[in-house]
Amino acid sequence: MDTPQHLALDLAVSAAKQWLDGLEDRPVSSTVSLEELRSRFDRKLGHSGIPADRVVRDLVEASKGGILGSAGGRFFAWVIGGSLPSALAADWLTSTWDQNAALYACGPAASVIEETAGEWIKELLHLPREASFAFTTGCQLAHFTCLASARSAVLKRAGWDVNNDGLAGAPPIRVLTSEHRHASVDRAVRYLGLGNRSLRSVATDELGRIRVDSFEEALGGSPGPTIVVLDAADLNIAAFDPFEEIIPLAKATGAWVHIDGAFGLFARASERLRGFTKGIDLADSWATDGHKWLNVPFDCGVAIIRDREAHREAMTISASYISPERQARDQIDWNPEWSRRARGIPVYAALRELGKDGVADLVERSTAFCKTLVGEIGKLPGAQLLWEPQLNQGLLRFLDPRPTATEADHDKKTEQVIAAINASGKAFFSPTVWQGKQAMRVSVVNWRTTDADIRRTIEVVKKILGG
Ligand SMILES: Cc1ncc(COP(=O)(O)O)c(C=O)c1O
Structure with a gap:
């Protein structure tokens, strides 16, 4: 039946197939100017609407030349993955089902699919099975989630309850990290009210790895609340910090160690390349992306945290209309968002399609x-x-x-x-x-x-x- 819904969806399917089939021959770069794009989209918002299929047709037409071929095989800029066939299809279904993946009650299957996908990710990446996790919008929000848990834990050790008392009057936290860190670490630190001045950049060697002697010096003898952020891998040369040496030093002083593994954590999936990450499982939290090397559509990051309680305390919420699920997993206990899409569904699909x-x-x-x-x-x-x-x-x-x-x-x-x-x-x-x-x-x-x-x-x- 040609319902408006079917017409719009059919158009989207055929435009998507055409787009994907044309990746080989179409220019990988954009072929239209900013002015041209603005002139196509920035029209007066009408008082009356138009049929759904026309909206889709116009959208496809007006975007022509303005979509980069990043889904294709000759796009080597930044660190941008494509979408595996099952992940893309699962992503469409995620939108179609339109579950609010905050609570089991709002999306029972979504909750269980994400629960399984999170377990699989830990298994694939050889990370502690007891760790908790959250599917976030990207590595940026995975950092935020992990470092909110870190903030809570290191201040608790110093006798301060940040979740209830806030930061005013709290002992200061230092964040020791590589001079080559990704700027998303600085932003997460800022989001958390620690301020960029809490960051201490540690010098690196000629291979881009944090120098152990410089790290020891920066750590000092008996430091106060400290978070250490290490790279696996940095975005220019994929440098891995010396985890085996640094993590025990940091942990001996009570510091929390967090790993930025936006793409490099996936080296753990390969027996041949896992050596780069030796000792990384000693850390307290790990942030990575689904939308980079796992090739699921934007947006998808993963936060993995050893201390489940610190994670839960930093993220959980209660409201009069939430009845906590005692048996199932309510994502709201682990995620920084309230309402959210079930972005773990494409992860589940990608992992099934590829296998380990x-x-x-x-x-x-x-x-x-x-x-x-x-x-x-x-x-x-x-x-x-x-x-x-x-x-x-x-x-x-x-x-x-x-x-x-x-x-x-x-x-x-x-x-x-x-x-x-x-x-x-x-x-x-x-x-x-x-x-x-x-x-x-x-x-x-x-x-x-x-x-x-x-x-x-x-x-x-x-x-x-x-x-
Ligand atoms: C090493 C590293 N960390 C963090 C990020 C931020 O990830 P996202 O854009 O998924 O938030 C990136 C993104 O390129 C990255 O390369």
């Missing part, structure tokens, strides 16, 4: 592709290899050939080459600054990337460099 071996294969495959991509481009005349990938992240720089060229000229050349690659529409990269130098960051996390994508990308860069 499939996740390991995805992580190993991405790593191998990144090594080839960076290694081969690095050999081209005019290119310089800045960081050979150990995992899925590598760095390249492009050099101005003039004999008088300065570092600033090489920076400019690097920006120009990135812009030219992106303008070609054949591949997409993003810039970064590493050790004061402009670089092209190469990140491979998409399940769709194939050997042919890697070859095609190398050829494009070769052509741009005049090879």
Whole structure:
């Protein structure tokens, strides 16, 4: 029956299939300007509405050229995964079912699916099975959830009840972390009222790992309430901090250790790559993403916390209309949001589709592709290899050939080459600054990337460099 609902959904399905089928040939970059996009969308909001199918058709039409091909296999910018087929379909169903995944009572199946998905994630990543978890919007909110629990626990040890008494008058908390940390750590610290001045950046070695001697010095003899945030892995070169050495030192002083494992925690799924994360299971909390290496649609992060009570106390809430479920899992006890979508459903689907071996294969495959991509481009005349990938992240720089060229000229050349690659529409990269130098960051996390994508990308860069 052609109900408005069916018409709108059918249009969305066919537009989605067309979009996905066209990923191979369509430009990976945007082909329309900001002004053009604004002119297409920023129209007067009418007093009367229009049929649902027309809304969908207009949306598809007006977005043309303004959607990056990040779902495809030649998008290597930032750290952005695609969507596995089952995860995308499960995400559609999550919206269709439209459960309020705050409470078991509002979405019984959603609650149990998320409960199972959380257990599977801990198993896959070899993290303590007794830990609690929450599916958040991303790693940013996973940090927030973990660090809210950390704040509560370290202040409790100092005789302060932050959940009831707040921070005014509380003993100050220090947050020791890498100079290469992701800025989402700073923001979580700010959200929690600790202020950015509570952050102490610890120096790193030539491999981008926190120096143990600098860490010991920063930790001091008998520190007050302390949270330590370590990287697994950092976003430029996928550096893993020396967990085995640092975590016992920190824990001996009563500090809480949190791990930023937005994508790097997935190295634990691979027997071959797990070595990078040795000792990470000694930490107190771990934040990661579903929307990066697990390839579920945005938005999906995961917070995992060893101290269930600290986690629950920091997040739980009661209201007159909530009757706590004694047997089932109410997500509101663990999540920072109240009403929320059941973003754990696509995680459940992705894990079933891949299985443990499939996740390991995805992580190993991405790593191998990144090594080839960076290694081969690095050999081209005019290119310089800045960081050979150990995992899925590598760095390249492009050099101005003039004999008088300065570092600033090489920076400019690097920006120009990135812009030219992106303008070609054949591949997409993003810039970064590493050790004061402009670089092209190469990140491979998409399940769709194939050997042919890697070859095609190398050829494009070769052509741009005049090879
Ligand atoms: C290392 C690292 N940590 C944290 C984040 C923040 O993650 P999200 O964007 O999912 O909140 C990112 C995002 O790129 C990251 O690379």
